[in-house]
Amino acid sequence: MGRRNLAGDDLLAERGLSRRVALMVPHFLVAPHAVAGSDLVITLAQRVARAFATRLPLTIHEPPLAIPRFAMRLYRHERRPLDPAHQWLHQQLLAIAKEL
Template identity: 40%
Template sequence: RPGHPLTEQPVTTERYAAVPHLTVSRRGRLRDRIDGVLAERGHERRVIASAPTTATALQLARDTDLVVTLPDAVTRSIRDQLGLITLPLPIELPEVPLCLLWHQRHDNDPAHTWLRETATRVLRAPFTPPATPDQ
């Protein structure tokens, strides 16, 4: 959000880790893969709470100084409406593979093939950067 302490200077790993964080977890987990990457670099972030849904987390971030770390694809369509600002992470996160599994008896089933192709297209779409006017 405008006026958040992280928006005042470039985001470094140290500054990112020092601010209060909120995770998104239906199970109330306060740690996720970001914490492992930070630990490898000698940092620990201050996670003070978890929210059960992304919508709840974004509402809390809008009204507080809490930081929620989410993929751009998740926030892209709603951040302007909520008055939120997104900033690049100061660390590189490894990609998370997304896999579809099915029984081999469905390999040549036209309906199942269509379903797999549709699921792949739909699941990739939010993570595809929007086209720029030059493209």
């Protein structure tokens, strides 16, 4: 698997810095378990980091650089827009997202 160039990499590069990637995981929710009790760091959304810090030996620190906000998007396949189950799920997800 190749190294991905993320938005944070551009912010670092503007300052003449770069990351040293020590570990790649298949999904970001695996990463807190991998870094707990190690000297590794991970950048996570604050809400996700706080949730994991209640269950794992993690400490939360403000990042040294301002990280741009990101948007969550909901996609569905164009073949199923009228499927009642898909419509229900879509509405449930939108309602939950509005509460966050």
